[in-house]
Amino acid sequence: MTTIKDVAQLAGVSVATVSRVINDRGYVHADTRKKVEDAVKALNFSPNEVARSLYKRKSKLIGLLLPDITNPYFPQLARGVEDRMQEQDYRLIFGNSDEDERKEQDYIQTFIQNNVVGVISSTNYPHSSIYENLKIPVVFLDRTSLDRPSVYADGREGGRLAAREIIKRGSRRITVMQGPSQIRPAQDRFEGAIEIIRDAGLDYRVIQTTSFSINEASVWAEELFRKYADTDGVIASNDIAAMAVLHEASRIGRKVPDDVQVIGFDDIPMSSLLSPALSTIRQPAYEMGREAAGLLIQLVEQAAIENKNIQLPVSFIERGTTRKVRSDG
Amino acid sequence: MTTIKDVAQLAGVSVATVSRVINDRGYVHADTRKKVEDAVKALNFSPNEVARSLYKRKSKLIGLLLPDITNPYFPQLARGVEDRMQEQDYRLIFGNSDEDERKEQDYIQTFIQNNVVGVISSTNYPHSSIYENLKIPVVFLDRTSLDRPSVYADGREGGRLAAREIIKRGSRRITVMQGPSQIRPAQDRFEGAIEIIRDAGLDYRVIQTTSFSINEASVWAEELFRKYADTDGVIASNDIAAMAVLHEASRIGRKVPDDVQVIGFDDIPMSSLLSPALSTIRQPAYEMGREAAGLLIQLVEQAAIENKNIQLPVSFIERGTTRKVRSDG
DNA sequence: TTGTACGCGTTATCAG
DNA sequence: CTGATAACGCGTACAA
Numbered sequence: 001m002t003t004i005k006d007v008a009q010l011a012g013v014s015v016a017t018v019s020r021v022i023n024d025r026g027y028v029h030a031d032t033r034k035k036v037e038d039a040v041k042a043l044n045f046s047p048n049e050v051a052r053s054l055y056k057r058k059s060k061l062i063g064l065l066l067p068d069i070t071n072p073y074f075p076q077l078a079r080g081v082e083d084r085m086q087e088q089d090y091r092l093i094f095g096n097s098d099e100d101e102r103k104e105q106d107y108i109q110t111f112i113q114n115n116v117v118g119v120i121s122s123t124n125y126p127h128s129s130i131y132e133n134l135k136i137p138v139v140f141l142d143r144t145s146l147d148r149p150s151v152y153a154d155g156r157e158g159g160r161l162a163a164r165e166i167i168k169r170g171s172r173r174i175t176v177m178q179g180p181s182q183i184r185p186a187q188d189r190f191e192g193a194i195e196i197i198r199d200a201g202l203d204y205r206v207i208q209t210t211s212f213s214i215n216e217a218s219v220w221a222e223e224l225f226r227k228y229a230d231t232d233g234v235i236a237s238n239d240i241a242a243m244a245v246l247h248e249a250s251r252i253g254r255k256v257p258d259d260v261q262v263i264g265f266d267d268i269p270m271s272s273l274l275s276p277a278l279s280t281i282r283q284p285a286y287e288m289g290r291e292a293a294g295l296l297i298q299l300v301e302q303a304a305i306e307n308k309n310i311q312l313p314v315s316f317i318e319r320g321t322t323r324k325v326r327s328d329g
Numbered sequence: 330m331t332t333i334k335d336v337a338q339l340a341g342v343s344v345a346t347v348s349r350v351i352n353d354r355g356y357v358h359a360d361t362r363k364k365v366e367d368a369v370k371a372l373n374f375s376p377n378e379v380a381r382s383l384y385k386r387k388s389k390l391i392g393l394l395l396p397d398i399t400n401p402y403f404p405q406l407a408r409g410v411e412d413r414m415q416e417q418d419y420r421l422i423f424g425n426s427d428e429d430e431r432k433e434q435d436y437i438q439t440f441i442q443n444n445v446v447g448v449i450s451s452t453n454y455p456h457s458s459i460y461e462n463l464k465i466p467v468v469f470l471d472r473t474s475l476d477r478p479s480v481y482a483d484g485r486e487g488g489r490l491a492a493r494e495i496i497k498r499g500s501r502r503i504t505v506m507q508g509p510s511q512i513r514p515a516q517d518r519f520e521g522a523i524e525i526i527r528d529a530g531l532d533y534r535v536i537q538t539t540s541f542s543i544n545e546a547s548v549w550a551e552e553l554f555r556k557y558a559d560t561d562g563v564i565a566s567n568d569i570a571a572m573a574v575l576h577e578a579s580r581i582g583r584k585v586p587d588d589v590q591v592i593g594f595d596d597i598p599m600s601s602l603l604s605p606a607l608s609t610i611r612q613p614a615y616e617m618g619r620e621a622a623g624l625l626i627q628l629v630e631q632a633a634i635e636n637k638n639i640q641l642p643v644s645f646i647e648r649g650t651t652r653k654v655r656s657d658g
Numbered sequence: 659t660t661g662t663a664c665g666c667g668t669t670a671t672c673a674g
Numbered sequence: 675c676t677g678a679t680a681a682c683g684c685g686t687a688c689a690a
Contacts, residue, residue, distance in 0.1 A: 001386070003683055014661045019685055026686090027659050049442040050388070051683035054379045055666050057330070061422075061443070070408050070598065075398040082398075082425055091439055093390075094423040096411055110420055113378040114390070214598045243602040250604035269399065269543045270599060273572040275579035332667055343677045348669055355670095356675050380667030384682045 002043045011039035022047060053115045062296065063111035063119035064092045067099045071212055072268045073238065073285060074122070077141060080289020081120055088297055090117075097123065099182075105130050112136075118296045124182045126150070137299035141292040142285075144184045149299060151292040151310045153283040155185040158314040159192020162235045162263045162281050165316050167200050169323045171233025171261050175205040175224055177245075179237035180212065186237055189265060189281075193235050209237055217244035225252055232260050239264035239271050242278055246321065262321040276320025284312050331372045340368035351376060382444045391625065392440035392448035393421045396428045400541055401597045402567065402614060403451070406470060409618020410449055417626055419446075426452065428511075434459050441465075447625045453511045455479070466628035470621040471614075473513045478628060480621040480639045482612040484514040487643040488521025491564045491592045491610050494645050496529050498652045500562025500590050504534040504553055506574075508566035509541065515566055518594060518610075522564050538566055546573035554581055561589050568593040568600050571607055575650065591650040605649025613641050 004022075008015045013032055020026045021036045028036075039045075053059035062085055066074045082092055093116060095107040104123055108130050111119055118137045125131075126145040131138055140150035166174060176193050179186025197204045205228045209220050221244035224234065236242035242264030246256060254260050256276060264271060264280035271278040291310050333351075337344045342361060349355045350365040357365075368374075382388040393410055395403045411421055422445060424436040433452055437459050440448055447466040454460075455474040460467055469479035495503060505522050508515025526533045534557045538549050550573035553563065565571035571593030575585060583589050585605060593600060593609035600607040620639050 001683095004685095005683080015684080016661060016686080017659090020660090023685075029659060032660080046438060046442055048383075048444075048683050049439070050379055050383045050444045051666090052685080053666095054377075054383050054668090054682090055684050055686090057666070059379070060439075064423075068408070069398065069404040069411075072401055072404075072599070075401075075404050079397070079399050079425060082423070086424075089439075091443070092423050094393075094411070094421050095415075096408060109375060110378070110389075110418075113375055114420070115377075115379045214602070217602070240599065240602070243599060247602045247604050247606070270401070270569065270572060273543070273546070273569070273576045274603070275576050277576070330667095333669095334667080344668080345670085345677055345679090346675090349676085352669080358675060361676080377667050380682090381669075382682090383666090383684090384668050384670085386682070 001048070002045045004045070004047065006043055007036065007039045007045050010043060011035045057115065058117045059115040060090050061114060061116045062090050062092055062293075063108065063116040063121075064094045065097050065104060065107055065119060065121040065123065066094075067122055067124075068096050071214070072240070072270070073212075073266050076268070076285035077122065077289040077292075080286040080291075081141070081293045082289075084290040084293030085297075090297070097121075099124050101125050101128060101130070104128075108134070118300045120292050120296055137296060139292045139296045139299070142185060142288060144188070146309065149295055149308050151288050151295060151312070152185060153288065153312050153314050155188030155314075156192035156195075158265060158281040158283070159189035159194075159235070160196045161192075161314060161316050162189070162265070163193040163196035163200075165279075165318075165322065166233045166235060166261055166263055167196070167202070169257075169261055169325055172202060173205070173228070173231050174202065174233040174235060175207060175228050175231040176235045177207045177209055177220065177224070177237040177241050180210055181208075189237070205231060209241065212238055212240060214240055217241050218248065221245045221248035225249070225254070234260060234262045236262060236264050239266045239268045239278060239280055242271075242280065242321070243274065246274065246278070256321050257323045261323060264321075267317055271317075272319065274321075279319045279322040280317050282315045282317045284314075288312055330377075331374045333374070333376065335372055336365065336368045336374050339372060340364045386444065387446050388444040389419050390422055390443060390445045391419050391629075392436065392445045392450075393423045394426050394433060394436055394448060394450040394452065395423075396451060396453075397425050398423075400543070401569070401599070402541075402595050405597070405614035406451065406618040406621075409615040409620075410470070410622045411618075413619040413622030414626075419626070426450075428453050430454050430457060430459070433457075437463070447629045449621050449625055466625060468621045468625045468628070471514060471617060473517070475638065478624055478637050480617050480624060480641070481514060482617060482641050482643050484517030484643075485521035485524075487594060487610040487612070488518035488523075488564070489525045490521075490643060490645050491518070491594070492522040492525035492529075494608075494647075494651065495562045495564060495590055495592050496525070496531070498586075498590060498654055501531060502534070502557070502560050503531065503562040503564060504536060504557050504560040505564045506536045506538055506549065506553070506566040506570050509539055510537075518566070534560060538570065541567055541569060543569055546570050547576065550574045550577035554578070554583070563589060563591045565591060565593050568595045568597045568607060568609055571600075571609065571650070572603065575603065575607070585650050586652045590652060593650075596646055600646075601648065603649075608648045608651040609646050611644045611646045613643075617641055
């Protein structure tokens, strides 16, 4: 490994001077600068971030904590975060929490040990002591928290939107899948949806789900059609659940969207490739990731005390699992 | 931040002793140990990994480089890697390369600057100078390389399997989607497939694709049915491509599997939720991730010079996009 | 404009 | 069995 000393020696100057040129700090004569730059190139030197980090007590590392990267919604968040961080030369230490508070705790701990300067977390426990005691900035992603910086989509409006659109297209016996109760955005969606359904004077059925797991999605889809065989509209808790509903509908011979309409949530990349393509409420996941990263960088670099919340809008993506809206409204 | 000094002071011993206790190294009297342990707890001390890393010139960090986490195949690899690493207290610095050699270069560079002890890379350039000159162990994941440690699935056999199964089920005018030419496993699959098709005395059509991108998948699917309208069997380059084919088939009114059979590759999680569910060649992605991590840990910890290759078996997952095999063969 | 010397938190060596 | 102390590589006072 080539160190700053090697460079200094080759350039015939002191380490301080080398440090000055590579950090572009303080005065250094043009000639000396040239010598140093040549030496740096010759030795292919790049500064040891660890030593830097130790001295400055801060790094260019950010901790990213997501529930489960295997769930197709999260990679988009992750990608957004990464791209934005990358632009400012931050790197990511990444972990899957499985929504397990203990695992989160452990990860945060090792993040700290590695001098990360901030963390982005998609936690279910934003008020856990884990985060209360943290001395570095945290941004909650895809999680609502009013007293802490966070970036999330407007889940309640998403729920409303889904209900409005499905009602507008003629569903009357709507089943709403209620996502895991500990996940705020999932509850927001649910509440938004039933708010509109109630206002429309309709009643509704509920399927309570306890995770976003792909495996279990099929189980709930089965349960849905078993318990509510007459349902003619499903507002799914996310696109995976919607896929499972589509699959089950097809299996038992219910036509989508003629017999039953389905609206998903998220708009994961493959939703448009389904047959019929999935109508869904789009969350701008990639953007959310980017925003979270941007916000965290601000917090890190400007130590702004002000707590910020960024709420991004959702939108209805009309595809093939909902009927065309009748022209008379 | 509480340091080893604080602990030493509170325990009334020297830092050396504290170090001995926390690393369980050398002799230390039971009573002293107790005092130190108490102090550690009282102060909630945990060692600064950065300082450790600086001194030891190695860390508990490894670099993971994947093309694009947004592609649903990679999260499974990532998750496998992470779970295995986690078990041995290694953490991941993660980056998306977008299959861009320059980006890889940059990431590897910063990995090194952060003292990572090894890297797992799913690169298209295993023989690039980036990796040649690396002094730390590298494991290539999902990429074949005979002279370097690597973990991959048996792509050629996968191709054969796909061809065999689709022929066995009656397809005669088969179209093979050839994945990006620079990606070895994709070529292996392709070659395996045409090998069997040729042996069967059939001819075949080819659609050349240049990426695994979801957006472009639709384009190729369209092209496929436009150019080869009579095709009665498609061996897709991966499950995403297969989804696009399914989608397009449905759009133009070709029945799957009756008019045309489709076999995917990968077995990504949502393949089973399609309607009809996707028949595919399964790669054990999660296992591959775990194996790669295990191998890298060995390399890191035992400095075994021996180059190892791990090839995992693929398997045919029979679902709804292929017909039932006729009992007479 | 440049160099010397110290400290960041930890571990290993070597005396005691 | 324990304690001083010198590294690890870098950045910054402070001196020159």
